[in-house]
Amino acid sequence: MNLTLHVWRQKGPEDRGRLERYAARNIDPELSFLEMLDQLNGELIREGREPIVFDHDCREGICGACSQVINGEAHGPQAETTVCQLYMRQFQDGDEIYVEPWRARAFPVIKDLVVDRSALDRLIEAGGYISVGTGGVPDANAILVPGEAAETAMDAAECIGCGACVAACPNGSAMLFVAAKIAHLASLPQGRPEASRRVCSMTDAMGREGFGNCSNHYECEAACPKGISVKFIAQLNREYLKTLPKAATSKAP
Amino acid sequence: MILDNQCPSGPLADQWDNHRRNLLLINPDNKRKYTVLVVGTGLAGASAAATLAELGYKVEAFCYQDSPRRAHSIAAQGGINAAKNYPNDGDSIYRLFFDTIKGGDFRARESNVYRLAQISNGIIDQCVAQGVPFARDYAGYLQNRSFGGSQVSRTFFARGQTGQQLLLGAYQALSRQIRAGKIRVHTRREMLDLVVVAGRARGITARNLVSGELESYAANAVVLATGGYANVYNLSTNALGSNVTAAWRAYKRGAYFANPCFTQIHPTCIPVSGNLQSKLTLLSESLRNDGRIWVPRNRRDPRSPEQIPEAERDYFLERRYPGYGNLAPRDIASRAVKQICDAGFGVGNGQGVYLDFTDAIQNLGTETIRSRYGNLFDMYLRITGEDAYRRPMRIFPAPHYSMGGLWVDYNLQSTVPGLFVLGEANFSDHGANRLGASALMQGLADGYFILPYTITDYLAGTGPGRNAVTDDAFDQSRTATEECLQQLLAVRGDKTVDEFHRQLGHILWNNVGMARSEESLQRALQQIPPLREEFWNRVRVPGRSDDFNQELEKAGRLADYLEFGELLARDALNRNESCGGHFRVEHQTEDGEALRDDANYNYVAAWEYRGDQTPPRLHKETLRFDSIETAVRSYK
Ligand SMILES: Cc1cc2nc3c(=O)[nH]c(=O)nc-3n(C[C@H](O)[C@H](O)[C@H](O)COP(=O)(O)OP(=O)(O)OC[C@H]3O[C@@H](n4cnc5c(N)ncnc54)[C@H](O)[C@@H]3O)c2cc1C
Numbered sequence A: 001m002n003l004t005l006h007v008w009r010q011k012g013p014e015d016r017g018r019l020e021r022y023a024a025r026n027i028d029p030e031l032s033f034l035e036m037l038d039q040l041n042g043e044l045i046r047e048g049r050e051p052i053v054f055d056h057d058c059r060e061g062i063c064g065a066c067s068q069v070i071n072g073e074a075h076g077p078q079a080e081t082t083v084c085q086l087y088m089r090q091f092q093d094g095d096e097i098y099v100e101p102w103r104a105r106a107f108p109v110i111k112d113l114v115v116d117r118s119a120l121d122r123l124i125e126a127g128g129y130i131s132v133g134t135g136g137v138p139d140a141n142a143i144l145v146p147g148e149a150a151e152t153a154m155d156a157a158e159c160i161g162c163g164a165c166v167a168a169c170p171n172g173s174a175m176l177f178v179a180a181k182i183a184h185l186a187s188l189p190q191g192r193p194e195a196s197r198r199v200c201s202m203t204d205a206m207g208r209e210g211f212g213n214c215s216n217h218y219e220c221e222a223a224c225p226k227g228i229s230v231k232f233i234a235q236l237n238r239e240y241l242k243t244l245p246k247a248a249t250s251k252a253p
Numbered sequence B: 001m002i003l004d005n006q007c008p009s010g011p012l013a014d015q016w017d018n019h020r021r022n023l024l025l026i027n028p029d030n031k032r033k034y035t036v037l038v039v040g041t042g043l044a045g046a047s048a049a050a051t052l053a054e055l056g057y058k059v060e061a062f063c064y065q066d067s068p069r070r071a072h073s074i075a076a077q078g079g080i081n082a083a084k085n086y087p088n089d090g091d092s093i094y095r096l097f098f099d100t101i102k103g104g105d106f107r108a109r110e111s112n113v114y115r116l117a118q119i120s121n122g123i124i125d126q127c128v129a130q131g132v133p134f135a136r137d138y139a140g141y142l143q144n145r146s147f148g149g150s151q152v153s154r155t156f157f158a159r160g161q162t163g164q165q166l167l168l169g170a171y172q173a174l175s176r177q178i179r180a181g182k183i184r185v186h187t188r189r190e191m192l193d194l195v196v197v198a199g200r201a202r203g204i205t206a207r208n209l210v211s212g213e214l215e216s217y218a219a220n221a222v223v224l225a226t227g228g229y230a231n232v233y234n235l236s237t238n239a240l241g242s243n244v245t246a247a248w249r250a251y252k253r254g255a256y257f258a259n260p261c262f263t264q265i266h267p268t269c270i271p272v273s274g275n276l277q278s279k280l281t282l283l284s285e286s287l288r289n290d291g292r293i294w295v296p297r298n299r300r301d302p303r304s305p306e307q308i309p310e311a312e313r314d315y316f317l318e319r320r321y322p323g324y325g326n327l328a329p330r331d332i333a334s335r336a337v338k339q340i341c342d343a344g345f346g347v348g349n350g351q352g353v354y355l356d357f358t359d360a361i362q363n364l365g366t367e368t369i370r371s372r373y374g375n376l377f378d379m380y381l382r383i384t385g386e387d388a389y390r391r392p393m394r395i396f397p398a399p400h401y402s403m404g405g406l407w408v409d410y411n412l413q414s415t416v417p418g419l420f421v422l423g424e425a426n427f428s429d430h431g432a433n434r435l436g437a438s439a440l441m442q443g444l445a446d447g448y449f450i451l452p453y454t455i456t457d458y459l460a461g462t463g464p465g466r467n468a469v470t471d472d473a474f475d476q477s478r479t480a481t482e483e484c485l486q487q488l489l490a491v492r493g494d495k496t497v498d499e500f501h502r503q504l505g506h507i508l509w510n511n512v513g514m515a516r517s518e519e520s521l522q523r524a525l526q527q528i529p530p531l532r533e534e535f536w537n538r539v540r541v542p543g544r545s546d547d548f549n550q551e552l553e554k555a556g557r558l559a560d561y562l563e564f565g566e567l568l569a570r571d572a573l574n575r576n577e578s579c580g581g582h583f584r585v586e587h588q589t590e591d592g593e594a595l596r597d598d599a600n601y602n603y604v605a606a607w608e609y610r611g612d613q614t615p616p617r618l619h620k621e622t623l624r625f626d627s628i629e630t631a632v633r634s635y636k
């Protein structure tokens, strides 16, 4: 198939950037979207032009590196699918495709389609862990975790940290990302002792890192390649309310 | 140099305890005076970095991705082994040890493997305490599944994302130490050289992948946890950035490379579909618990699988290995698949066999199968467009794991004092074939529970000293590295890096793949040097070195693979026996099983670099089996 691509090119953080038009010819529908870009890059290199820079690594939907907005949708048109798992058979011959980087205040563009997502790491550093050192822990079966709780924790823990939720949110909020970590750890008995401290420090950090507020658009869930549910945001709010003095339970973050 | 493996003597079960008793300690206050560089943030690197920082060392960690959480450990699906014996089905430390040694076809050290089995249980405890959501039953107890090469259920898992969950546990422990100010993580950095001062590893040269700048880091010791080299085959199940570069540059600075020819070809991967494909996707071996592997009894049978009646199907693994059936170890299963496809029974384009869940779905119901493997079925659907609930999957073997790696002693120290190597990057515990769910166990054993003891002994012996990048060795390393980058850019040829990588991959896959012969290995050794030369004359690397330049990154990695591929073939040629994943067609039993030659090859082959124009020197570390009798490895 033959396609017309409009790809965001930006030399660096200072450059203003613009969409450039490319013809992608003779594309095998069995290729993945990133392999299609590899093919295009090969042609650009042979023509002496600069290839398009984009983040990727595992190419199997788990490392969370790939990050492209395709035709206005984070990770493109297929539900619960990262760009690297998107195959060209999802497109039609002659399609025009717009390819852009994640756009959010907290994610400055580094080059072309690559953005700086280190703010997400700093959210985890703010408390997205259980404070246990190596060694001196009880036998694994001494901490019982009811099957259902383990399932809920796992539903939340599946987050791959790609940042699509932030890119899809009109406010650039990282609420779903934080909520997933809060819910993962708060659902487990091991994570309970620090639950209040964790929810406070992580939500604080969100503001500091330039993420916006959550105003319940739920675009995040729609964009999430792992289908992480917004019900975890409600869980985060509940955890947060628990931290407030009894009298002041009116406002969640 | 005589290779001293530092393995303790005495009864196996007491060795690690006794050894630890003799290791030197450093008091908590003094640990602050030492800096350790940890290159790699996968299971091995992240667990080591976090633990060293908890102990009080200053740690600088490096990864080439934009976040430590994206290391390729994240992709491990199936699970992690431990000898807990929770199911009460006969497991023990000894059995895990025995299975691992046998699975590796008696080419690993007894002392190391026994220690690994001993430590395995503590890993599960540690991960649970960190909040890893392993599968549980209703009452809250941990669940287990079985994996290839074992008759007990000892594999712990978190859906099909065990590696992800374990890595997030280690990453969170790392994040906690970053917050505490004890670790600095340098992301988007690629180690391009090891700096050796006065015979000891004292630092690295790394490239900042965003600015292109070469940076020097100095420390009291360097830890490499940079993963495996299966990408030398171009198409593999590894992440695209997985590289041999860090290990290879260390090799050129004096670290011996051990058993490079021990590579693992994994049986259950999605078959190759086209020439421009960039990677192969693994479907977890756990699928073999419920899926049955078969081919039609007629060659090139044109019928679709559901039209082929039971009597006309050959469940060849069950037929050949009734004791283990579909759970035969990887090397054996892969070879059986290759043999049956070579004989003309393959399905699809001829390079594939069916993995069929019809029986399992009938017995257990679609929902159970969905809960066990739903994400794998989804992945299969996305990649192939086929629904495996209705139609058997097609699978074919693919390069997956490297048992070989930098040589290390019992302390995980390489032949360069102060350079320690962990995880898939070292050669240590899996011999000639790794059993499923044992890499995660090894990476975490190395990082959480072994290195922190052994590196302390080393540091205590050398003293804190001053860490500064002022030594000439750092300048020289940066200059040499920059020259190499400039040379790549200066070629300005007409072929892309990817084209060369595909060519190298073909040479290795066809000649140094699942079946190797003297003839094929000689061919590879004849074909690789001219390809390398062509690369340096014709490669096109656009752009500059002082910029974010992904083609330059790829070119540097491939340049190293073009050298390393030759060592791999050389090692395979030297090892004139079949063992584990290394199958020399000259050495097989009547029914096509690997035939070891213990009289002549009962050793670890450790290669020493002696310059680009001089062939490497082979050193042999003889393996001793005091507790286990080496036997023909049978899974019948
Ligand atoms: C698809 C797949 C599924 C698997 N499933 C299982 C399983 O179910 N059970 C099991 O036990 N094993 C499994 N394995 C094997 C196992 O995942 C790996 O062997 C293991 O995770 C390797 O861990 P590691 O820490 O050694 O390296 P990795 O996780 O590969 O980490 C390497 C680190 O080094 C860094 N790095 C590499 N090169 C450089 C450089 N030059 N400069 C700076 N940094 C560098 C990377 O950024 C990364 O942080 C699987 C492997 C694959 C590919």
Ligand code: FES
Pocket: A055, A056, A057, A058, A059, A060, A061, A062, A063, A064, A065, A066, A082, A083, A084, A085
């Ligand atoms: S490249 Fe890893 S998730 Fe897409």
